[in-house]
Amino acid sequence: xxxxxxxxxxxGPVTLLRMNNPDKLNALSPVLTRELIEALExxxxxxxxxxxxxxxEGRGFCAGADLGTLEQPYxxxxxxxxxxxLSEGYNRLIPLVTGAPQPVVAAxxxxxxxxxxxxxxxxxxRVASEDASFTAAFSRIGLVPDSGACxxxxxxxxxxxxxxxxxxxxxxxxxxxxxxGLVNRVVPADRLLxxxxxxxxxxxxxxxxxxxxxxxxxxxxxxxxxxETLEREARAQDEAAATxxxxxxxxxxxxxxxxxxxxx
Ligand code: LHQ
Numbered sequence: 001x002x003x004x005x006x007x008x009x010x011x012g013p014v015t016l017l018r019m020n021n022p023d024k025l026n027a028l029s030p031v032l033t034r035e036l037i038e039a040l041e042x043x044x045x046x047x048x049x050x051x052x053x054x055x056x057e058g059r060g061f062c063a064g065a066d067l068g069t070l071e072q073p074y075x076x077x078x079x080x081x082x083x084x085x086l087s088e089g090y091n092r093l094i095p096l097v098t099g100a101p102q103p104v105v106a107a108x109x110x111x112x113x114x115x116x117x118x119x120x121x122x123x124x125x126r127v128a129s130e131d132a133s134f135t136a137a138f139s140r141i142g143l144v145p146d147s148g149a150c151x152x153x154x155x156x157x158x159x160x161x162x163x164x165x166x167x168x169x170x171x172x173x174x175x176x177x178x179x180x181g182l183v184n185r186v187v188p189a190d191r192l193l194x195x196x197x198x199x200x201x202x203x204x205x206x207x208x209x210x211x212x213x214x215x216x217x218x219x220x221x222x223x224x225x226x227x228e229t230l231e232r233e234a235r236a237q238d239e240a241a242a243t244x245x246x247x248x249x250x251x252x253x254x255x256x257x258x259x260x261x262x263x264x
Contacts, residue, residue, distance in 0.1 A: 006035040007057070008042075013050035013204040013263075014197060015043045018057050025060025028115055030069065033089045040096035050204035050263050052100060053196050054123060055107035064114020064137055065090075082143075090115055090147040097122040098148070098219065101212050102263075103203040107196035108183065111171075113137040118147035121156060124215060126183040127199060129192040132174040134182060136166045155222065157181055207245030208263035 007018040017039050019026040026032070043049045056062055073080050097104050097119065106123035114137040120126055136153075138145045145153060145166050153162040161180055165172065174186045187195045203211065213236045221229040240246055244264040252259035 003035045003039070005029060005032040006039055008039050010049075011197065012201070013048060014053060014200045015039075015049045015051075016053045016055070016193075016197070017043075018055050019062055020057045021066075022056070022058025022060065024066060024068070025058070025063035025111055025113075026056040026116070027060075027063040027066035027068075028090070028119075029066040030089065032066075033093055037089075037093050037096060040093070040100065044096060044101055047101075047263060050102050050208050051200035052102060052104045053107055053193075053200045054097075054104060054119070055193065055196065056109050059110040059131070060116075061106070061108045061110050061112040061132065062116030062119055063111065064116045064118075067141070086146060090118070094118065094122050094148045099216070102208050103200070103211050103215075105196050105200050105203070107192050108132040108134075108174075109189070109192055111135070115147040115149075118145070118149040118152065121152040121182075122148055125199065125203075127192065127196045128174045128177060128183040128186050129189040130174050130186060131189045132177065132183070132186075133171050134165075134177050135171045136169045139167055139169045205261060207240075207243065207249060207261045209243045209245065210240045213240050 005019065005021045007020050009016045009018070017036070019032060019036070021027060021029055021032050040052070043052050103125070104123045106120040106126045108120055108126055108128040110129070110131055111133045112120050113135045117134055117136060136145060136149070144150070149166070153166060157165060157180055172180065172182065174183065177183045178186045185195070217232060217236050221232055224232065245261045248261060249259050
């Protein structure tokens with residue numbers, strides 16, 4: 001069945017995923033969440049996909065959980081379990097981004113709120129349009145940050161800025177987001193996709209296995225001692241060294257030519 005709320009396109013080695021629920025600023029409805037999970041599983045299983053770009057249609061990147069789905073149960077006085085909701089949805093989605101075998105770039109075209117911020121933070125790099133903005137949103141509805149935000153926010157922003165962002169839920173514009181380190185670069189709105197795709201193509205030419213191992217090491221070693229980190233790095237280095245791309249990188253250097261990496 002064709003996806004209803006996600007447009008998946010392939011441009012050479014890059015998969016472009018466009019969230020397409022624009023009337024709700026791409027809020028993560030159950031349909032969109034499922035379709036993102038399926039598309040990321042598919043990209044993750046395809047070794048010819050060497051980078052993924054995630055963006056939103058319309059004026060939103062992603063407004064977080066679709067609060068409309070809570071309306072009926074809440075009005076009936078029911079309190080469905082949010083932990084069950086998270087386990088089935090966002091807690092499956094986020095690791096598919098942070099653990100993807102290829103780099104994932106967020107092209108943040110508009111507002112990102114709640115789990116939409118978490119989704120952007122889960123990506124390896126964030127390119128924001130000048131029209132983008134960010135708000136934690138969770139505290140405004142009496143919730144705690146979820147979908148990995150409690151792990152990612154303090155690591156990306158530092159504890160003090162992360163707490164300010166999470167507690168106040170102020171709307172931060174693209175330039176302030178750049179100054180805080182929330183995004184990697186800001187570009188004019190009409191160049192966003194072009195810039196994000198160019199970055200993804202650059203990433204797609206790099207040794208894919210080593211890139212994924214680098215990200216995994218950063219995540220795994222965040223809570224380890226230096227000694228444990230040295231051991232993890234050494235083990236991952238054996239994995240990286242077993243790739244064809246490592247051999248190619250070394251030989252290309254010795255032969256004074258540009259390397260041609262294949263992701264193998
Ligand atoms: C929306 C949404 C939305 C539905 C805009 N849902 N329709 C939560 C609960 C359950 C399980 C566990 O996890 C979570 C995690 C979370 O993500 S909690 C955080 C959920 N997200 C929010 O609280 C954000 C709610 N949205 C907003 O605060 C604003 O819409 C933002 C700041 C994103 C944008 O503001 P504006 O630019 O002023 O746009 P707007 O408010 O006019 O929104 C445009 C439309 O989108 C509007 O519909 P309408 O029919 O009136 O045109 C909104 O109702 C709809 N929309 N976010 N999350």
